[in-house]
Amino acid sequence: MIQKNTNELQYELTATPNINRFLSENREQFVSASFVDMLWDLFQQSGLSKAALAKNAGTSDVYLYQIFSGQRMPSRDRMLCLCLGMNANLDQTQEMLKCSGFAQLYPKNRRDAVILYAITHGLDLMATNDLLFAQNEVTLC
Secondary structure (H helix, E strand, C coil), X not given: CCCCCHHHHHHHHHHCCCHHHHHHHCHHHCCCCCHHHHHHHHXXXXXXXXXXXXXXXXXXXXXXXXXXXXXCCCCHHHHHHHHHHCCCCHHHHHHHHHHCCCCCCCCCCHHHHXXXXXXXXXXXXXXXXXXXXXXXXXXXX
């Protein structure tokens, strides 16, 4: 299977006279992993315990377990806290946001630019919140 990029898929979608044919022909192109599956993968790569992740992400153990079980859906800021807590890189963070249905970090948004800087420079959640506060932006948690 040849992987198509987003622009190719969008062009095909706008040019097709039949949505069912488009969906059928491109079924392998669609993102299928849930945010919980991606979160588990990222968590396993981190090598952290759930207790350590809860501490690093500034959340309670109970809330974290609810997220991992699929009972709760974190907000965009909480998802960023989890990514920072696992020391996820920028690509991993952007993919988690996208898979969760949230907007990816956007460098033209001032607050997002600060968060992008923090992630690319390896800052943890506390340092990221300090940086956001110093820039008069709303902290993550």
